[in-house]
Amino acid sequence: MMGRTIFIDPGRCIGCQACVSACRECDSHRGKSMIHLDYPDEGHSVASLPTVCMHCEDPVAPCAEVCPADAILVTADGVVQQADTTRCIGCANCVNACPFGVPKIDLQAKLQMKCNLCYDRTAYGLAPMCATVCPTGALFYGTLEELQTERPGVQVADSFTFGATTVSTGVAMVVPADKVQWPVPGGLPVVEINGVDVSEANANKGGGGRREGLR
Amino acid sequence: MTQAHAGRHERLPLDPSIAPPGTGTFRDAGGIPADRWHADQNGETLVPTHCCFCGVQCGMYLRVDRAGKVFGVEPRNHDINRMRLCPKGINAYQQVNHPDRLTAPLMRRSRDEPFHEASWEEALDFTVSEIRRIQAAYGNDSFGLLGGASLFSEKTYLVGKFARVALKSKHVDYNGRLCMVSAAGANKLAFGIDRAGNPFSDILLTDCLLIAGSNVGECFPVMTQYLWGARDRGASMIVVDPRETAIARTADLHVALKPGTDSAFFNAVLHVVVAEGLADETYLAAHTTGWDEVRETVESYPPARSAQICGVPEEQIVQTARMFAGAERAMAWHARGVEHHSQGVENCLSIINLCTATGNIGRPGAGYGTITGQGNGQGGREHGQKSDLLPGGRSITNPEHRRQICEIWGIEESELPPAGTSMMEMVWQMQREEIRGLIGICNNPFVSLPNYATVKDGYDALQFHAQFDFFLSETATNAHVVFPVTVWAEDEGVMANAEARVVKHNKAQEPPAGVRTDTWVICELAKRLGAGDKFAFPDSRAVFEELRVASAGTVNDYYGITYERLEETGGIAWPCPSTDHPGTPRLFEDGRTYHPDGKIHMQVVEWHPPMDPYSEEYPLSLTTGRTVAHFLSGNQTRRLGALVEQTPRPWVEVHPSHGFRNGDPVRVVTRRGSEVFPALVTEAIRPDTVFVPYHWPVPTAANALTIDALDPRSKIPEYKVCAARIEAAERIDEVPAPPTAPGHLAYPETQVSRTDPLPPTAPQGRGTAERS
Ligand code: SF4
Ligand code: SF4
Numbered sequence: 008m009m010g011r012t013i014f015i016d017p018g019r020c021i022g023c024q025a026c027v028s029a030c031r032e033c034d035s036h037r038g039k040s041m042i043h044l045d046y047p048d049e050g051h052s053v054a055s056l057p058t059v060c061m062h063c064e065d066p067v068a069p070c071a072e073v074c075p076a077d078a079i080l081v082t083a084d085g086v087v088q089q090a091d092t093t094r095c096i097g098c099a100n101c102v103n104a105c106p107f108g109v110p111k112i113d114l115q116a117k118l119q120m121k122c123n124l125c126y127d128r129t130a131y132g133l134a135p136m137c138a139t140v141c142p143t144g145a146l147f148y149g150t151l152e153e154l155q156t157e158r159p160g161v162q163v164a165d166s167f168t169f170g171a172t173t174v175s176t177g178v179a180m181v182v183p184a185d186k187v188q189w190p191v192p193g194g195l196p197v198v199e200i201n202g203v204d205v206s207e208a209n210a211n212k213g214g215g216g217r218r219e220g221l222r
Numbered sequence: 223m224t225q226a227h228a229g230r231h232e233r234l235p236l237d238p239s240i241a242p243p244g245t246g247t248f249r250d251a252g253g254i255p256a257d258r259w260h261a262d263q264n265g266e267t268l269v270p271t272h273c274c275f276c277g278v279q280c281g282m283y284l285r286v287d288r289a290g291k292v293f294g295v296e297p298r299n300h301d302i303n304r305m306r307l308c309p310k311g312i313n314a315y316q317q318v319n320h321p322d323r324l325t326a327p328l329m330r331r332s333r334d335e336p337f338h339e340a341s342w343e344e345a346l347d348f349t350v351s352e353i354r355r356i357q358a359a360y361g362n363d364s365f366g367l368l369g370g371a372s373l374f375s376e377k378t379y380l381v382g383k384f385a386r387v388a389l390k391s392k393h394v395d396y397n398g399r400l401c402m403v404s405a406a407g408a409n410k411l412a413f414g415i416d417r418a419g420n421p422f423s424d425i426l427l428t429d430c431l432l433i434a435g436s437n438v439g440e441c442f443p444v445m446t447q448y449l450w451g452a453r454d455r456g457a458s459m460i461v462v463d464p465r466e467t468a469i470a471r472t473a474d475l476h477v478a479l480k481p482g483t484d485s486a487f488f489n490a491v492l493h494v495v496v497a498e499g500l501a502d503e504t505y506l507a508a509h510t511t512g513w514d515e516v517r518e519t520v521e522s523y524p525p526a527r528s529a530q531i532c533g534v535p536e537e538q539i540v541q542t543a544r545m546f547a548g549a550e551r552a553m554a555w556h557a558r559g560v561e562h563h564s565q566g567v568e569n570c571l572s573i574i575n576l577c578t579a580t581g582n583i584g585r586p587g588a589g590y591g592t593i594t595g596q597g598n599g600q601g602g603r604e605h606g607q608k609s610d611l612l613p614g615g616r617s618i619t620n621p622e623h624r625r626q627i628c629e630i631w632g633i634e635e636s637e638l639p640p641a642g643t644s645m646m647e648m649v650w651q652m653q654r655e656e657i658r659g660l661i662g663i664c665n666n667p668f669v670s671l672p673n674y675a676t677v678k679d680g681y682d683a684l685q686f687h688a689q690f691d692f693f694l695s696e697t698a699t700n701a702h703v704v705f706p707v708t709v710w711a712e713d714e715g716v717m718a719n720a721e722a723r724v725v726k727h728n729k730a731q732e733p734p735a736g737v738r739t740d741t742w743v744i745c746e747l748a749k750r751l752g753a754g755d756k757f758a759f760p761d762s763r764a765v766f767e768e769l770r771v772a773s774a775g776t777v778n779d780y781y782g783i784t785y786e787r788l789e790e791t792g793g794i795a796w797p798c799p800s801t802d803h804p805g806t807p808r809l810f811e812d813g814r815t816y817h818p819d820g821k822i823h824m825q826v827v828e829w830h831p832p833m834d835p836y837s838e839e840y841p842l843s844l845t846t847g848r849t850v851a852h853f854l855s856g857n858q859t860r861r862l863g864a865l866v867e868q869t870p871r872p873w874v875e876v877h878p879s880h881g882f883r884n885g886d887p888v889r890v891v892t893r894r895g896s897e898v899f900p901a902l903v904t905e906a907i908r909p910d911t912v913f914v915p916y917h918w919p920v921p922t923a924a925n926a927l928t929i930d931a932l933d934p935r936s937k938i939p940e941y942k943v944c945a946a947r948i949e950a951a952e953r954i955d956e957v958p959a960p961p962t963a964p965g966h967l968a969y970p971e972t973q974v975s976r977t978d979p980l981p982p983t984a985p986q987g988r989g990t991a992e993r994s
Pocket of ligand 1 (some may be wrong): 019020021023024025026027044057141142144146
């Protein structure tokens with residue numbers, strides 16, 4: 008079973024940005040929020056989607072893998088840390104490598120910043136700030152068991168496909184029970200290439216059996 | 223856990239009450255830990271208190287540094303919110319030491335002069351001489367007082383007592399009049415008690431949840447956890463709202479009715495309940511009066527008729543009836559969407575009729591509730607701040623009630639003024655120069671009252687106007703005297719949240735030099751007016767002791783509530799008649815209401831159209847509401863960088879059928895005026911309805927457009943519907959920055975910078991991702 012981690016349930020998100028504000032208040036990057044809040048269906052619905060760092064595990068976090076300065080450390084408990092300020096050269100390789108669009112670069116300071124799962128809180132048994140305050144539980148911190156006790160029947164995914172690559176992550180996403188497929192297609196669906204409609208070809212790409220892969 | 227931040231450890235005290243959510247360690251009975259003050263090696267303390275904003279009253283800790291200054295917030299595992307906070311709550315601490323704080327009284331003798339900073343003596347003496355002058359010339363009732371429901375209950379008690387005993391004027395009212403008085407009136411009529419029937423925790427036990435006229439996600443975000451909690455346990459959810467809000471999006475049934483048609487809808491639902499034999503006749507026979515008349519009335523609301531009025535499919539009416547009445551335990555929660563109407567009381571009564579007829583009253587998971595907008599919207603009217611109420615919810619027209627209060631206050635019954643008028647009516651009286659002097663405490667009518675032109679006119683006609691505030695609000699810029707008073711974290715006191723749970727706010731820091739508590743200012747004014755012996759209150763605690771006694775034996779009984787008990791328990795719901803009484807979280811468990819006969823008095827409700835008629839020129843409904851980042855008139859939240867960045871300006875929500883693109887300048891025109899907003903084009907609103915959030919002043923004030931029609935019983939303005947049209951405009955009006963006090967910065971550099979107020983494309987807040 009998964010250890011204690013963040014579960015993201017976009018179905019509950021009300022777009023309030025409490026997570027964004029809370030992330031700003033957190034001591035690890037006080038004043039800057041590391042959360043992306045997207046509105047995936049704008050104009051049709053008020054749906055919103057929070058993204059924190061997914062703390063990729065397999066392959067080794069793409070951001071860390073591409074970092075030429077070895078600035079991004081992955082801790083033994085799987086937390087992908089924010090770049091070490093003494094090493095980071097601000098090259099933005101990590102920004103380009105991350106399939107979830109997570110790391111940010113402060114161009115003036117030439118420094119990368121990203122969510123480090125509130126390491127200063129989680130290391131001492133506190134939940135990350137965003138998941139602590141999220142009024143709806145769209146961001147939930149705990150174990151899969153705890154989540155399932157609170158929300159019977161909830162289904163989660165922790166691997167995502169991007170083209171031919173599958174990335175498995177430390178942070179998991181709640182998926183609708185009637186649409187369980189594994190792994191989950193990541194990124195925005197490609198519907199058109201050079202004017203050709205490819206939405207059919209892309210549908211349900213990669214639905215395979217890594218169900219047992221839940222740790 | 224390898225490297226890094228080990229040294230950070232000491233900044234966060236290992237408090238057992240700070241448990242991560244989802245770990246099953248939430249305490250059932252919330253509360254402040256026995257060791258109330260935590261200190262770590264760095265000298266940081268965490269002061270347990272509550273959010274100053276909405277009626278949920280989330281528990282939080284304020285982080286206080288070694289120098290005694292509030293500098294941050296830490297979530298608190300209080301029973302109400304279980305660590306959760308919304309963006310307003312998270313950023314609230316920033317107003318405590320905000321550079322815009324007023325730190326000296328501002329004064330001027332006429333509105334043609336600029337303000338100058340004055341001494342307290344000078345400002346108090348000038349105010350008192352003006353009160354004396356106006357009252358001598360035009361009578362005691364020519365001077366009025368307007369309070370606020372963000373004040374602690376102690377202060378609202380003082381406001382009511384000050385008006386009647388020191389000012390000797392009948393004209394006192396408060397801004398809760400703009401909030402939930404329709405619900406209060408309906409609850410009083412039906413149940414003889416003015417509060418929600420059930421605690422929030424009952425939501426978790428229900429089988430069917432009806433949310434009417436409440437954008438819970440944005441207005442009471444932390445309450446959403448109860449909604450989702452109920453759904454996790456299998457409850458169905460019906461949302462009645464003209465907009466597809468975040469909670470409506472996932473409801474089992476979303477009824478997008480036309481604004482101003484709520485009672486037609488609920489009458490039809492009750493019609494179906496009766497027709498399908500779903501009414502609980504045994505319950506009705508044992509516990510109610512008036513059922514026969516109600517049943518007869520709803521006969522004339524068949525679904526076909528109401529579907530036409532409400533602009534919704536007939537099936538949705540039938541489905542609502544079956545889902546609600548078919549559930550073992552059903553609950554209805556409503557808010558301003560049904561209350562802000564010229565038929566606000568009727569709308570609430572039609573919902574109460576539905577709960578009553580289906581036997582959903584006074585059981586765990588079955589009942590009704592009204593979701594309070596302001597932090598102390600509930601407590602703010604209980605102790606005499608409302609024009610027709612005396613402390614303990616006593617009626618000012620009831621001779622016995624008058625006698626009781628006069629005895630406590632030590633005045634003759636003949637000295638106690640009669641009932642005054644409501645907030646909006648007082649403004650009309652200012653226009654007619656019947657009220658010539660006014661003190662405003664904790665309110666901002668220039669943004670919050672409907673029909674701005676009338677409000678401005680009324681205030682401009684005042685010969686003398688004083689305001690108590692900690693920031694220079696739009697209304698305060700019209701004043702002759704502005705008294706700089708404390709923010710919530712600089713004083714202690716109680717508030718009653720939407721469940722009627724009384725919670726205690728604690729003091730986290732000393733006020734800045736030059737700032738006084740509202741209590742001190744009111745008592746000083748009273749002293750100078752010759753009533754000092756009746757206002758010898760050194761602090762909030764002394765006022766609370768008198769309030770407890772003044773409420774003893776009434777329906778709103780606070781006698782058993784003490785500061786010490788509140789700190790031990792984390793909140794007590796009134797009535798609480800004795801110090802060993804546990805409080806009353808759920809009403810009517812014994813089947814008795816607070817009417818002398820113990821019955822629910824069901825009331826006949828007839829729907830009538832909104833007051834502002836539609837026409838060819840004004841075919842659309844304009845409806846207004848909140849956005850999650852801002853609170854009421856925005857005097858506080860429009861100064862906090864993160865919240866301004868989140869939602870810098872208002873917008874107009876329009877359906878795609880009108881042909882606008884996102885960000886287009888759209889002029890909204892009503893019979894009161896017109897203003898231009900960027901369009902937010904969305905299918906989440908009815909084609910015949912447009913929506914504008916109301917937290918901004920002119921020239922982007924929703925309330926320059928809304929109508930000042932009132933409910934005849936509750937006197938609440940009809941904010942939620944008026945006739946309008948929209949047209950393409952050239953450019954979008956600028957959002958004015960909040961007014962700034964002399965010598966202060968508007969936006970402190972320590973906070974997130976304010977973004978460009980004119981968005982090139984879509985308005986921010988509901989469509990802009992946080993990217994860098
Ligand atoms: S705090 Fe929770 S509900 Fe609010 S935007 Fe973030 S994830 Fe969504
Ligand atoms: S504004 Fe309301 S919901 Fe938000 S933190 Fe304050 S009390 Fe809680």
